[in-house]
Amino acid sequence: SISNRALRDIRDFYLWSTLRRTASITQQTGVNRYALPNDYVDFVPDSIWEADGSRPAEFPVADSRWYQYKFSTLSDAGIRRIRKYGNEIEIEEPNGGEILDLEYVSNLIVESEDGTLKDRFTTDTDKWLLDDQLLIDGIRAFWAETKLLPQAGAWRAEYMQRLGRMVAEDSAARTISSASSRGPTRGAPYYPLWRPVG
Numbered sequence: 001s002i003s004n005r006a007l008r009d010i011r012d013f014y015l016w017s018t019l020r021r022t023a024s025i026t027q028q029t030g031v032n033r034y035a036l037p038n039d040y041v042d043f044v045p046d047s048i049w050e051a052d053g054s055r056p057a058e059f060p061v062a063d064s065r066w067y068q069y070k071f072s073t074l075s076d077a078g079i080r081r082i083r084k085y086g087n088e089i090e091i092e093e094p095n096g097g098e099i100l101d102l103e104y105v106s107n108l109i110v111e112s113e114d115g116t117l118k119d120r121f122t123t124d125t126d127k128w129l130l131d132d133q134l135l136i137d138g139i140r141a142f143w144a145e146t147k148l149l150p151q152a153g154a155w156r157a158e159y160m161q162r163l164g165r166m167v168a169e170d171s172a173a174r175t176i177s178s179a180s181s182r183g184p185t186r187g188a189p190y191y192p193l194w195r196p197v198g
Helices: 002-011 063-071 132-146 152-170
Strands: 020-026 033-035 040-043 081-085 088-092 099-106
Touching: 002 132, 063 081, 063 088, 132 152
Parallel strands: none
Antiparallel strands: 020 099, 033 088, 040 099, 081 088
16 A cells, blocks of 8 residues: 555656657547547647647647637637547547647556556566665655654655656756857857866
8 A cells, every 4th residue: 555655656746758658649520539548647748749740739728728719710820739628638620530649658657477567556576667766765755654753754855855866867958058169050048067267
């Protein structure tokens, strides 16, 4: 029970790259809503594109603009606009036969002995798909809190620190400047992070 509590806390904290999956939706004329995968937790931001790579889809569209496009004469300029609707996604004015590719985060974070993926621990032989020490720290933190142990606060802090490190390792690096700092193609604004001293 405590292992699964830590599992849910870790799984829902971040869009882990290990749990990312790809899905394709073939649009049908006159059909606006399409079921999400059964293991869906969340979308990977900006990952919904037409399969031929020509255009991204706008998701999620804010409610105010969704209804504006749906009920007014305002043109959508051919962009696929999508919103989440319960366990489905809704596509405004779908194009029959057009395929949308997307990435999402799966809830299948445990692997059984026979290789089947599942969303929680059910046996001692189940394999955890993320960092082992992170799970151990999470279990220890939740167990100490449940038992009202005096070290619960310290163990929670260690768990959160490791969780932060794992997120940092899993996330992509940020681009400061895509151009070289030397030469005429230098991008602006640019600030050299390394400068000689003296």
